[in-house]
Amino acid sequence: MTVRGVAEIDITTDSFLGALALLALVVVLVLVLVLRTRLGRFTRLGRALVVLVTTVLVLVGAGAGINAHFDYFRTLGDVMGLPPSDEVELAALLERTDRPAQGVVTTTDLPGRRSGFEARPATVYVPPAWFARPRPELPVVVLLHGTPGTPQDWLDGGQAAATADAYAAAHGGTAPVLVMPDVNGILDADSECVDGPAGRVETYLTVDVPAFVQQVFHTAAPGRAWAVAGLSEGGSCSLMLALRHPGTFATFGDYAGLAGPRAGDTNADTASAITQLFGGSAQAFAAHEPADLMAQRPFPELGGWFEVGDADPEPYAAYQALEPAARRAGITTCGVVVPGGGHTFAVFAQAFSDSLPWIAGRVGAGPPVTSCPSASS
Structure with missing residues (x-):
């Protein structure tokens, strides 16, 4: 897909919000799996990293939900400020x-x-x-x-x-x-x-x-x-x-x-x-x-x-x-x-x-x- 094609993705649809939530879950699970596999256990730094990533993903998801409610940014291009x-x-x-x-x-x-x-x-x-x-x-x-x-x-x-x-x-x-x-x-x-x-x-x-x-x-x-x-x-x-x-x-x-x-x-x-x-x-x-x-x-x-x-x-x-x-x-x-x-x-x-x-x-x-x-x- 081209950059312009990505920019035209509609971010207000239920399917996009559902995909975003699923992606967030997958990212957290993969991060936990990688940390456990490489370190054998959770270190303090590993736990902090999981909390940080989860917090960022929650904020992104909340922002996407609010945006969908108000119908402000319609596409990824709008969010990125692309003309x-x-x-x-x-x-x-x-x-x-x-x-x-x-x-x-x-x-x-x-x-x-x-x-x-x-x-x-x-x-x-x-x-x-x-x-x-x-x-x-x-x-x-x-x-x-x-x-x-x-x-x-x-x-x-x-x-x-x-x-x-x-x-x-x-x-x-x-x-x-x-x-x-x-x-x-x-x-x-x-x-x-x-x-x-x-x-x-x-x-x-x-x-x-x-x-x-x-x-x-x-x-x-x-x-x-x-x-x-x-x-x-x-x-x-x-x-x-x-x-x-x-x-x-x-x-x-x-x-x-x-x-x-x-x-x-x-x-x-x-x-x-x-x-x-x-x-x-x-x-x-x-x-x-x-x-x-x-x-x-x-x-x-x-x-x-x-x-x-x-x-x-x-x-x-x-x-x-x-x-x-x-x-x-x-x-x-x-x-x-x-x-x-x-x-x-x-x-x-x-x-x-x-x-x-x-x-x-x-x-x-x-x-x-x-x-x-x-x-x-």
């Missing part, structure tokens, strides 16, 4: 003239020229239709990750490229360009996509990102042809950004986000958000709180998709409040509740797969989808 087999350098992507059978992924620095935000590299997916000449001005979906997290999360656990490829295959190679920018600067920061202590992230996402993407990838202009969607922190960010910048994003996807910008993990803890994100300004907090924004005026120009698992208490409570509020504000909405779904990449990946046809129809990358799934509650 997708179809990822290319930006310069090579821009020079390419042949049309590939599937979309192509590239990673690029996306500078914060206006914001000054020091972002980690962004990831961009372009569908096969993007390679036509003259270059078509395709719509854009901006996908925001959570915390802790990176833009790569949308390709690994979120399976965004695979979902977009499936959509493109059913629509003559056309799909939106997917832009996955950094929203936190470092792995464990939590900007909540506002101009705050973590940097001017809201300015970065609404000014720097659209300007760069339109210039470099020759996409459609921000507005009707642009959507923003995200998971967890990125979900609440997407709703907030669309409400505050409807001229940039006319469609949003909120996948298991909280009720708005929060410094913690609960909807009710607004005090820490005011202190840590808005410098103590309740007025600035209110200006970013989706429920307050939707109560102030209607947003008939917006469309939004909400999706959450009913075993994910805080985001589910946020959904129950925000989706009806969005409808009252004149927003065209779809709401989906995943029975038994938790705060996992299984739910996030499903949410993007469920919503992509609807979002693509709204931004002009495919036929309009006029019906929504029925939300259970």
Whole structure:
């Protein structure tokens, strides 16, 4: 088997976890047998070695089980940080003239020229239709990750490229360009996509990102042809950004986000958000709180998709409040509740797969989808 073949092994299946457990047992038994055969008895060093190896194997097994639950890393290549087999350098992507059978992924620095935000590299997916000449001005979906997290999360656990490829295959190679920018600067920061202590992230996402993407990838202009969607922190960010910048994003996807910008993990803890994100300004907090924004005026120009698992208490409570509020504000909405779904990449990946046809129809990358799934509650 080639290195690439090994990298593509799915590590979330029951068969893989079972094989891993069996391998661990065999390793321990072989180690015990070798030590007994060579030494005739267990020395203190031998016992310590068995305990060490067993502990390492238990930790690896526990990590594999946790990863399978959250569906974060799907393959060994994801764990090792290997780029997708179809990822290319930006310069090579821009020079390419042949049309590939599937979309192509590239990673690029996306500078914060206006914001000054020091972002980690962004990831961009372009569908096969993007390679036509003259270059078509395709719509854009901006996908925001959570915390802790990176833009790569949308390709690994979120399976965004695979979902977009499936959509493109059913629509003559056309799909939106997917832009996955950094929203936190470092792995464990939590900007909540506002101009705050973590940097001017809201300015970065609404000014720097659209300007760069339109210039470099020759996409459609921000507005009707642009959507923003995200998971967890990125979900609440997407709703907030669309409400505050409807001229940039006319469609949003909120996948298991909280009720708005929060410094913690609960909807009710607004005090820490005011202190840590808005410098103590309740007025600035209110200006970013989706429920307050939707109560102030209607947003008939917006469309939004909400999706959450009913075993994910805080985001589910946020959904129950925000989706009806969005409808009252004149927003065209779809709401989906995943029975038994938790705060996992299984739910996030499903949410993007469920919503992509609807979002693509709204931004002009495919036929309009006029019906929504029925939300259970």
